[in-house]
Amino acid sequence: MKIHYFIIALIALLFANPLLSQSKSLQADEKTRILFIFDASQSMNGYWEESKKIDIARQFLISMVDSLECESNVEMALRVYGHQSPVPPQDCNDTKLEVPFLPNNASKIRQTLRYLIPKGTTPIAHSLELSAADFPTKQKGVRNVVILITDGVEACDGDPCEVSAKLQKAGIILKPFIIGIGLDVNFKSSFECIGNFLQVEHEEKFGGTLEYVISQVLNKTSAQVNLIDANGYPSETDVAMTFYNNVSGKVRYQFMHTLNAKGNPDTLYIDPLLSYNITIHTIPELHKDSVTILAGKHSKIGFDAPQGFLTIESNRANMYKDLQTLVKIDTQIINTQKINQSVKYITGTYNLEILTLPRIKIPNVKINQSTTTRIKIPQPGLATIFKPSHGPCSIFVQRNEHLEWIYDMQEKKLRETLTLQPGVYHIIFRNKNASLSQNSRKSSFEIQSGKSVSVRF
Template sequence: MKNKIIISFLILFFAMLEAKAQRVEQSIPEKTRILFLFDASGSMLAQWGNELRIDAAKRVLTNLVDSLRVNDKIELALRPYGHLTPAKERNCQDTKLEIPFAPNNNDRIIDRLKYIYPRGTTPIAYSLEQSAKDFPQDNNYRNIIIIITDGIESCDGDPCAVSLELQKKDIFLRPFVIGLGMEEKFASEFDCMGEYFNAKNIYAFQSVLNGILSQSLSKTTASVELLDQNGRKVEKDVNVSFINTFTGISEFDFIHFRDRNGRPDSVEVDPVLSYDVVVNTVPPVVKRNVYLKGGTHNVIEIKTPQGALKINQDNTTEYDKDVQVLVRKSSKPEIINTQSIRSEEKYLIGNYDLEILTLPRIYINNVNLLQGKTRNINIPAPGRVNISYSSSGIGSLYSIDENGRQTWIKKLDLRGGQSSFGIQPGKYKYVYRSDRAMGSKYTQIKEFNVRSGQTINIKIY
């Protein structure tokens, strides 16, 4: 009985350890804060359909705020701009947080909207900058801004630069910008700030607002399908990064997984952002500007056909440290990976140039890697050279090719009375001059051959 209790305890203990080890490290906060940055500048008095723009915007926003009172996962705030001073004063700091974030403040926002009247100018950049102070610091919330405007910046500010800086600081996610009846040519003024929508009429405005909320608040998942060159869903175990397209900052990092049936798992991601999905193969594959549909499961397919490369060599202990292999795409100068000898690593299929850092270096070009295959490169085992000398001096080592032409390999350190190193099979020449020699004519030359596994002893007097 006692043994059964101990076994049960151990099973429970290890189950708890496993559960802790499998804790989800990257998750989206359940709660969301939404700040309405509301244009109340003088231009909002323009006619829009059968009513003024300001009246239409207030009515639609009021209905939206009212509908959100049933959602206890949302907090709202209202910051208008252009409503405090007349346009003739050109007050470029005309903005105020009228209703701060708080639970159940829907009625306060609705009541305050009734008394906001268009008067002044359009300081979008300054208002956006001030909005950074509106979000209380709390990692349990996502911060979203919805900008509602009928005009572009009129105070020489740079809304795009401000938006980018605040997003990089993680103050808020990429803003939604709704243009009310604006000309198409102004789209570029807002695309750089966030995701821009042009509501050409009141019905479009209402539809855009509802769409933004659906995109922002619905649970969204994604799976990444890594395909081979034939479109088969077989690749796995690769690091995948979701990079914020706008800021260039990584938002989510996962190591791709397939279950026993070959299906990729799903991860929860934030649909407010757009992503460059980076599959960190060697070299990496990037799928740019990926937009996710909120409230549903998204499948992102990316071709990452891979083969493997293995460099084999016996007797590697003759080298003082692990031999590394510099890998480049064929005919390209950039090193894309450094691989240890006698290891196997995956690469995208294609041709590669190898620089193996033996002594002397070995160059193998146009190594072709095929889908799902391992390419084995076999290089000869090294030998060893031991050089002893009676006095310090200056020495260099050369390799001699089959045509008798020499290539300088390295300068040798001759301070310790001897030098010992691993070296590839081949013909070599050692050139040495003692510090005690009274001229160049006393330079000594030794030629020797090295075979795999052989030790050569050279004495210099």
């Protein structure tokens, strides 16, 4: 009678829970597959408080199956271990997928649970390892979840922690749930490395534990990403965000950051069973690893992201239509920017290298919050160079007393027009057939803004 009351209470909680009532609307496009791994080893014949452990676990799992049967985006399956071979001897292969993932299989799971007789040992690692093949071929938009109900630790030679980590890293399952029935407190560490371990210390708390697990499994949880400006307000927006599964490294979500009608960061709904590595695709990018959220609680994830704009300007953009600027932090290139394009950057100091001829290097360019830093390129000129014959030809710009190489003409090209920055230039040329360095010929010229020159040898 006592168990019967708890089952009724569990079902009432499941359907009264406001988070569960939202699960369909939050996950209408996402299916959840739940594999129950059920301990039917010999020790489950033992008593836990007033009832046998097998009876308590069986009836509460049946109640869970009853409630999940109504969820259109949930599929279930049942794997059992320790129910085929009695001990002694110990059979560490005693694990079987009793009910596979099939439509409308809840009645089959209930029937199987009712007739289980605990007999054997506890091969948890082997059961987890085989569970990888229990889930149908991976599909997009499907979450694979394992819920293990047990009263004992691994009794064979396997390592459940290693197997669980391997399956999660491969993206086969999410972090499993382990519900411990009357376990010694010293065994807690043996399960925490496997997944989300929940120790049920008293029979009357079993219903609340299962209700908690279901709410975690079925619901996405609300969160917001605050991109904080230099004044401490979450005002930055319009930037892509990628959420990676912290364990598998695979992309889980990607959003474009948005402010709602009230100017606050928009609400996202994400899976609480994962921890995330989050990348905010500002320039440069911002990262946070191992971000966790609590199911049923609105989470705020903050990034310091003050930004300003940089524009590289030229009033002769037609001459520089393909011109790029290398934007660097120290010597690391973080972006290439086109001429007359306004690009947003995290506030700070940057080094610019504008790919004109010759290149213009501008160090320590400051970008400040919500302002535009403008860099103007001097108006170039044109130089048309005529070679008397085929041969190597190099162009240098004069920097005080030093000559800096900037360009090599093609050997077989006799004429070329170059867009050059104002300055003094020198050309060195040698006929392809000349056999002596003394046969080299030199010419010098000056480029002025907006003017053209012809250069001959």
